[in-house]
Structure formats: C-alpha cells, structure tokens
Amino acid sequence: xxxxxxxxxxxxxxxxxxxxxxxxxxxxxxxxxxxxxxxxxxxxxxxxxxxxxxxxxxxxxxxxxxxxxxxxxxxxxxxxxxxxxxxxxxxxxxxxxxxxxxxxxxxxxx
Amino acid sequence: xxxxxxxxxxxxxxxxxxxxxxxxxxxxxxxxxxxxxxxxxxxxxxxxxxxxxxxxxxxxxxxxxxxxxxxxxxxxxxxxxxxxxxxxxxxxxxxxxxxxxxxxxxxxxxxxxxxxxxxx
Numbered sequence: 001x002x003x004x005x006x007x008x009x010x011x012x013x014x015x016x017x018x019x020x021x022x023x024x025x026x027x028x029x030x031x032x033x034x035x036x037x038x039x040x041x042x043x044x045x046x047x048x049x050x051x052x053x054x055x056x057x058x059x060x061x062x063x064x065x066x067x068x069x070x071x072x073x074x075x076x077x078x079x080x081x082x083x084x085x086x087x088x089x090x091x092x093x094x095x096x097x098x099x100x101x102x103x104x105x106x107x108x109x110x
Numbered sequence: 111x112x113x114x115x116x117x118x119x120x121x122x123x124x125x126x127x128x129x130x131x132x133x134x135x136x137x138x139x140x141x142x143x144x145x146x147x148x149x150x151x152x153x154x155x156x157x158x159x160x161x162x163x164x165x166x167x168x169x170x171x172x173x174x175x176x177x178x179x180x181x182x183x184x185x186x187x188x189x190x191x192x193x194x195x196x197x198x199x200x201x202x203x204x205x206x207x208x209x210x211x212x213x214x215x216x217x218x219x220x221x222x223x224x225x226x227x228x229x230x
Contacts, residue, residue, distance in 0.1 A: 031214070032213060032214040032216075033214075033216075034214075034216035034217060034218075036217065036220075042222070043205060043220045043221055043222040043223045044156075044205065044220045045220065046216075046217060046218045046219060046220065049212070049213075049214065049216045049218075051213070051214075057212075059218060060111065091156055093156075093216065093217060094214075095214055095215040095216065097169070098158050098160065098161075098169055098171055099146065099148065099158030099161075099209070099215075099217065100158065101148075101155060101156040101157070101158065102155075103155050104155065104156070
C-alpha cells in the first residue's frame with residue numbers, strides 16, 4: 001500500500017529558502033508525485049509533477065522560485081526567496097489505483 | 111484555462127444523500143482527462159474519493175464505494191457526486207478536480223471547494 005509521509009511543519013525567514021520532503025513507502029521509490037499548495041481561504045493549487053529522476057513540470061503561472069528534486073524514495077519541493085504568500089499547506093500526491101495524499105506540511109514564513 | 115466550480119447544498123441531514131455538482135469551463139469533460147472528487151474534513155488530511163473517465167468508467171475509494179455515485183453530464187459539461195447515508199463524519203470541504211495522465215495520473219486543477227456540513 002502506497003503511503004506518502006510529510007513532516008507536519010516547516011518554517012523559514014522571509015527571503016530565505018525552505019525544502020519540503022515527501023517520502024514514498026517501501027516498494028514505491030520509483031513513483032512520480034505531484035505537489036499542491038493550499039493557501040488559507042483558497043482552493044488548492046497544482047504546483048508541479050515530479051519524477052523519480054528529479055525532472056519536473058510546473059503548472060501554469062507557478063513562480064520560478066518553486067522547484068522540485070528527487071533522491072531515492074524522497075521527493076522534494078524547494079521554495080526559494082520565500083514570500084509572505086508562500087505561507088500555506090503543501091501536499092504531495094501520487095497515484096495507486098486512485099489518488100493518495102501525504103498529510104501535508106504547513107509552511108510558516110517568519 | 112480550465113476552471114472548476116462546485117455547487118450544492120451546504121447542509122445535509124444525517125442518513126440523507128449529499129449531492130454536489132462540478133461545472134467545468136475551458137475544457138470538455140468528454141476530452142482526455144478524468145474528473146474526480148477530493149474531500150478534507152475539518153482539521154484532517156485530504157482524502158481522494160473517486161473519479162470518472164470521459165467514457166464513464168468510475169473508480170471509487172474502496173471504503174466509500176458502497177455509498178458513492180459519480181456521474182458525467184456531457185451536455186452540461188458537468189460531473190456530479192452523490193454520497194448516501196451520510197453521518198457527521200462526512201462533514202468536509204469537497205473539491206472537484208481534473209486528473210490528467212502524462213507518465214502518471216495527477217491532479218492538475220482544483221475547484222475552490224464546497225463546505226458540506228452533516229447535521230440535523
């Protein structure tokens with residue numbers, strides 16, 4: 001059974017960088033994922049899909065400061081030059097006979 | 111650019127059926143992507159409910175399968191969710207989504223969400 005594990009929270013200062021991790025369960029390390037952003041009082045937004053080799057394709061209008069990378073069973077989302085509007089919940093999502101979500105990481109901009 | 115918008119009652123009584131419709135603009139529901147539903151109970155994680163293909167083939171999360179109906183209305187460019195025998199545990203924000211395939215299936219568009227409360 002596919003399980004995606006995310007740390008509950010992360011924080012960084014305005015203008016700094018933060019790297020979020022999504023860990024795929026054993027036996028699923030080759031899976032691609034998607035990253036989504038959920039800002040307060042807004043619907044979620046698709047950010048990118050990220051392959052096991054680190055290649056990624058971002059959604060329309062997603063700023064350059066968002067990037068993805070991979071290592072083994074881990075998938076990363078890096079947000080550079082943090083802005084106040086980046087304060088949000090970030091979810092990874094994969095597919096295994098239906099959608100599967102991680103528990104989300106709440107990013108706080110200090 | 112595709113846009114999705116949920117509509118339906120915000121309050122449903124226990125044991126009744128929750129019904130939501132998603133209106134799609136900017137993309138035909140008969141084209142190559144799937145159409146799905148996701149929910150998030152207050153303070154809890156996102157949960158994938160199920161989806162329907164352009165040809166009408168349906169997938170539902172096994173634990174919800176007995177209560178879920180997902181349908182497509184090509185003439186109105188809409189798709190719908192029905193969840194029967196609801197309880198308070200079904201209270202959630204419901205999102206309609208577009209699911210596309212390009213090497214993997216992934217959600218690439220979301221509606222704004224519709225809060226449905228189950229209460230008498």
